[in-house]
Amino acid sequence: MSGARLRLYELVLANGRSASPYVWRIRYALAHKGIEFESVPLGFTEIPAAFGGRSRTVPVIEEGGVMLGESWDIAEYLDRTRPDARLFSGDSELATTKLLDAWLHAEVLRRMFGLYVLDIYNAARPEDRAYFRESRERRLNGRTLEEFTADRVQRLPAMRTALAPLRAHLGQHPFLGGGAPNYADYMVLGALQWVASVSTLPLLEAKDALLRSYYERSLALFDGLGRDPRAQPLFE
Amino acid sequence: MSGARLRLYELVLANGRSASPYVWRIRYALAHKGIEFESVPLGFTEIPAAFGGRSRTVPVIEEGGVMLGESWDIAEYLDRTRPDARLFSGDSELATTKLLDAWLHAEVLRRMFGLYVLDIYNAARPEDRAYFRESRERRLNGRTLEEFTADRVQRLPAMRTALAPLRAHLGQHPFLGGGAPNYADYMVLGALQWVASVSTLPLLEAKDALLRSYYERSLALFDGLGRDPRAQPLFE
Numbered sequence: 307m308s309g310a311r312l313r314l315y316e317l318v319l320a321n322g323r324s325a326s327p328y329v330w331r332i333r334y335a336l337a338h339k340g341i342e343f344e345s346v347p348l349g350f351t352e353i354p355a356a357f358g359g360r361s362r363t364v365p366v367i368e369e370g371g372v373m374l375g376e377s378w379d380i381a382e383y384l385d386r387t388r389p390d391a392r393l394f395s396g397d398s399e400l401a402t403t404k405l406l407d408a409w410l411h412a413e414v415l416r417r418m419f420g421l422y423v424l425d426i427y428n429a430a431r432p433e434d435r436a437y438f439r440e441s442r443e444r445r446l447n448g449r450t451l452e453e454f455t456a457d458r459v460q461r462l463p464a465m466r467t468a469l470a471p472l473r474a475h476l477g478q479h480p481f482l483g484g485g486a487p488n489y490a491d492y493m494v495l496g497a498l499q500w501v502a503s504v505s506t507l508p509l510l511e512a513k514d515a516l517l518r519s520y521y522e523r524s525l526a527l528f529d530g531l532g533r534d535p536r537a538q539p540l541f542e
Numbered sequence: 543m544s545g546a547r548l549r550l551y552e553l554v555l556a557n558g559r560s561a562s563p564y565v566w567r568i569r570y571a572l573a574h575k576g577i578e579f580e581s582v583p584l585g586f587t588e589i590p591a592a593f594g595g596r597s598r599t600v601p602v603i604e605e606g607g608v609m610l611g612e613s614w615d616i617a618e619y620l621d622r623t624r625p626d627a628r629l630f631s632g633d634s635e636l637a638t639t640k641l642l643d644a645w646l647h648a649e650v651l652r653r654m655f656g657l658y659v660l661d662i663y664n665a666a667r668p669e670d671r672a673y674f675r676e677s678r679e680r681r682l683n684g685r686t687l688e689e690f691t692a693d694r695v696q697r698l699p700a701m702r703t704a705l706a707p708l709r710a711h712l713g714q715h716p717f718l719g720g721g722a723p724n725y726a727d728y729m730v731l732g733a734l735q736w737v738a739s740v741s742t743l744p745l746l747e748a749k750d751a752l753l754r755s756y757y758e759r760s761l762a763l764f765d766g767l768g769r770d771p772r773a774q775p776l777f778e
Contacts, residue, residue: 395631401711401720402638408707409645471644475637484637 311344312336315356315366318347319429321536325503327415328377329365330496335381335489337528339391343367350434378404381489393489403489410493413468418501418509421458421465424451425504458507466510473516480523487527495524495532502537512542547580548572551592551602554583555665557772561739563651564613565601566732571617571725573764575627579603586670586677614640617725629725639725646729649704654737654745657694657701660687661740694743702746709752716759723763731760731768738773748778 314336317326324330324347336343354362361375367383374380382400385393394400423442430438439451446454472494475482482490498521501509510517518541525532550572553562560566560583572579590598597611603619610616618636621629630636659678666674675687682690708730711718718726734757737745746753754777761768 395635397720398722398724399631399635399638401715401718402635402642402724402726404714405707405711405718405726406638406642406645408710409642409649412707412710413645413649471641471648474644474648475641478640479637482637482641484633486634488634488638490638490641 312341312367312369313346314343315346315348315353315364315368317353317364318349318431319503320431321429322347323429323503323534323536325426325429325500326364327418327493327496327500328363330499331377331489331492332365332367332380333531334487334492334495334528335384335393337531338393338487338492339384339388341384341388349431351437378407403493406490407493410497414465414494415497417461417465417468418497420454421461421507421509422455422501422504424455425506427451428506429504462507462509466514469510469517472520473514476516476520481520487524491524498540499532499537502534502540505538505540508542509540510542514541548577548603548605549582550579551582551584551589551600551604553589553600554585554667555739556667557665558583559665559739559770559772561662561665561736562600563654563729563732563736564599566735567613567725567728568601568603568616569767570723570728570731570764571620571629573767574629574723574728575620575624577620577624585667587673614643639729642726643729646733650701650730651733653697653701653704654733656690657697657743657745658691658737658740660691661742663687664742665740698743698745702750705746705753708756709750712752712756717756723760727760734776735768735773738770738776741774741776744778745776746778750777 314329314332316324316329316333319325324333324345348356348364353364357366357373357375360373363375365377365380366373366375367380368374372383374383381393394403427435427438427442443450472482479485481487482494498509512518521540550565550568552560552565552569555561560569560581584592584600589600593602593609593611596609599611601613601616602609602611603616604610608619610619617629630639663671663674663678679686708718715721717723718730734745748754757776
């Protein structure tokens with residue numbers, strides 16, 4: 307595969323930052339495996355047409371004639387094609403991590419969407435905003451992004467409580483993966499990076515020491531992959 | 543270790559059934575690894591004094607002079623002493639499964655306790671009931687078990703919604719562990735067996751097809767380990 311560098315299609319905001327929690331997982335997974343890649347940034351409006359109908363979401367990777375969407379399929383592909391520095395030891399760990407993702411989706415990502423959807427709109431490239439608003443408001447059964455997020459401050463406590471299992475775990479281990487980060491970390495860091503890309507409302511309390519130290523420790527991973535002066539603060 | 547059969551100290555109800563979600567995990571883990579054991583049933587009042595202060599909870603296992611409490615420590619011990627049919631491929635899978643357990647504790651087990659604590663009281667051996675009531679009502683800041691569970695029917699919908707991630711996963715895989723059960727299954731089955739030991743209020747709706755077929759499939763595991771005519775129905 308020399309010369310045929312892997313390409314990662316990402317979602318890009320007006321400030322140039324990558325904004326999808328699922329793209330961020332793959333960014334971390336590529337770093338975990340030491341795979342260099344070429345980034346192809348796309349705005350919200352460019353994604354539906356970019357892959358000839360084969361994928362309507364990012365991440366998408368392309369390599370040596372293979373084009374693949376869906377972050378789970380990509381993660382499995384990376385382990386299959388590069389057996390070193392595996393993301394998953396086998397089917398059992400893969401399944402357990404997917405189950406954890408189902409919890410994360412239901413309890414965390416959904417709530418983050420509810421808190422930050424208007425922030426995402428405002429952070430999108432100007433030419434993407436009308437499309438973003440129209441497509442998301444359809445999901446919200448016609449409520450505007452402004453109506454949907456009007457009471458978001460009242461929803462912060464439930465969001466913070468939903469993260470209690472992470473704190474319980476991080477009280478015992480430096481990373482969600484134990485002594486070293488694993489894909490569970492990349493899923494959670496992906497969500498945090500997503501929020502940090504757009505947030506105008508700090509997700510976490512200043513006194514949330516376990517999550518704060520975890521976040522700081524994680525920003526240092528992979529030569530500071532997650533560090534970015536454009537990132538918004540996650541803590542009050 | 544011939545002749546020195548492993549002993550599993552369990553919590554027993556009036557009807558002879560084992561009633562702790564954490565004991566049930568270890569029952570499944572022992573079956574997964576094909577380890578025969580001798581059951582030592584203890585009532586609630588017998589546990590605090592049974593281990594000379596070394597453990598105040600079950601499960602506890604004893605084998606060749608080793609006595610060990612805490613289900614996670616026991617699971618790790620079983621993998622260390624019997625490397626076949628591993629429960630966890632290594633530290634990464636172990637950590638991810640523990641993180642999943644933190645979610646399960648926060649979102650599921652806590653709610654089950656709130657729904658079924660009075661049922662547990664009624665199912666306990668008569669001589670254990672006063673102790674059970676006194677110790678649990680202290681945790682409830684002095685509310686009686688009856689007061690605490692009076693509105694439990696209103697709390698069923700939130701309990702059922704909390705299981706949505708399991709349904710999402712089981713729509714894709716026959717077991718939480720993927721094609722075959724793993725410790726994530728044993729954690730969830732342990733919780734379901736706990737409820738089935740005592741329940742007077744069906745946990746799940748009749749139409750909950752994914753969880754129903756999962757439960758039936760799981761009862762058949764290990765020669766019907768989970769099947770028991772004394773078990774209460776989990777479905778309406």
